[in-house]
Every structure is written in structure tokens, then in C-alpha cells.
Amino acid sequence: xxxxxxxxxxxxxxxxxxxxxxxxxxxxxxxxxxxxxxxxxxxxxxxxxxxxxxxxxxxxxxxxxxxxxxxxxxxxxxxxxxxxxxxxxxxxxxxxxxxxxxxxxxxxxxxxxxxxxxxxxxxxxxxxxxxxxxxxxxxxxxxxxxxxxxxxxxxxxxxxxxxxxxxxxxxxxxxxxxxxxxxxxxxxxxxxxxxx
Numbered sequence: 197x198x199x200x201x202x203x204x205x206x207x208x209x210x211x212x213x214x215x216x217x218x219x220x221x222x223x224x225x226x227x228x229x230x231x232x233x234x235x236x237x238x239x240x241x242x243x244x245x246x247x248x249x250x251x252x253x254x255x256x257x258x259x260x261x262x263x264x265x266x267x268x269x270x271x272x273x274x275x276x277x278x279x280x281x282x283x284x285x286x287x288x289x290x291x292x293x294x295x296x297x298x299x300x301x302x303x304x305x306x307x308x309x310x311x312x313x314x315x316x317x318x319x320x321x322x323x324x325x326x327x328x329x330x331x332x333x334x335x336x337x338x339x340x341x342x343x344x345x346x347x348x349x350x351x352x353x354x355x356x357x358x359x360x361x362x363x364x365x366x367x368x369x370x371x372x373x374x375x376x377x378x379x380x381x382x383x384x385x386x387x388x389x390x391x392x
Contacts (some may be wrong), residue, residue, distance in 0.1 A: 201244070289331065
């Protein structure tokens with residue numbers, strides 16, 4: 197796969213402009229340069245072919261000019277096709293809430309606490325790893341299950357605001373760990389070469 201270059205960003209923006217006449221019109225050179233630079237900074241870590249395919253996919257279904265976020269979301273789908281969308285994650289969460297609520301009722305009875313905790317642990321352990329970014333532990337899962345319909349509606353809004361942030365944080369953390377591992381490997385290689 198080829199690395200994305202600034203010229204590729206210009207082509208992507210022109211492609212969008214050809215499909216949406218007033219999209220991304222810059223009134224001067226500085227605006228044009230900032231537009232290209234901001235898109236490049238957001239997309240430069242992805243291969244050129246993936247970015248091109250993402251723009252084509254988004255253009256096929258777009259009724260309005262796609263934004264940078266639409267493109268990066270499509271890139272994520274292309275790179276991680278097994279990853280669930282936020283809608284799918286919310287549906288997954290809602291599918292377990294009635295069972296969690298029922299099990300949580302047993303926590304009030306000392307003779308059932310151990311059994312209920314084991315069942316709740318099992319339900320929690322079977323959640324998607326992505327969903328666990330939001331529902332950080334079994335207690336949180338029980339708290340959500342016990343919410344009123346009104347509070348659950350508020351939680352839904354919070355969920356859709358938080359999930360992109362949580363996913364980005366996880367991605368950044370994984371990238372940092374990968375960078376640290378590569379740096380440590382390079383340092384070890386340098387040290388072994390210096391000893392020779």
C-alpha cells in the first residue's frame with residue numbers, strides 16, 4: 197500500500213467538489229492550504245488506497261458533501277470490518293439490560309448474592325470489548341440496567357457522544373504502545389551494535 201501524499205488530498209477534495217458544487221470552496225490560498233493541511237494531518241497515517249476507497253464509498257451514499265469525520269469513519273470501517281458501529285454497540289447493550297436487571301434483583305438476597313454475581317460477571321465478560329470501553333465493569337452494567345426509561349434516554353445521548361472519544365483514546369493508546377515497543381526494539385538493536 198502506498199502512503200498518502202498532499203497531492204492525493206487535493207484530488208480527494210476536487211472529487212468531492214465535483215460531486216457537490218459548493219463543497220470546500222476556499223476564498224484564498226491560505227484557506228486552501230489550511231484545508232489541505234487539516235485533511236492531510238487527519239488522513240496521513242492511512243494508506244492512499246484506503247483513503248480513496250473511503251471517499252468513493254461515502255460519495256456513493258452522500259446527500260450532502262462529506263465531512264472529514266465521515267471519511268475517517270469510513271476508513272475505520274474498511275480497516276476494521278469486524279468492528280461494530282456505535283448503533284450496533286448500543287443495540288448489544290440494550291439486548292442484555294433486561295437480563296442484567298432481573299439478575300440484579302437477586303443481589304438483595306444474601307443467599308443469592310454469589311450466584312447473581314457469577315451470572316452478572318458472565319454477562320459482562322461476553323460483552324464486546326468496544327462496549328466495555330463505555331461499560332467499564334459489572335457495577336456500571338447494573339447501574340445502566342436499573343435506569344428509568346428517561347434516564348436511559350439521557351444515557352443513550354451520552355453513549356453516542358462518548359463512544360467515538362473512547363475508541364479514539366483506545367486507538368491512540370495502542371499506537372503509543374506500538375511506538376514505544378518499536379523504540380525499545382531500536383534502542384536494544386543500537387546497544388547490541390555498540391557492544392560489537
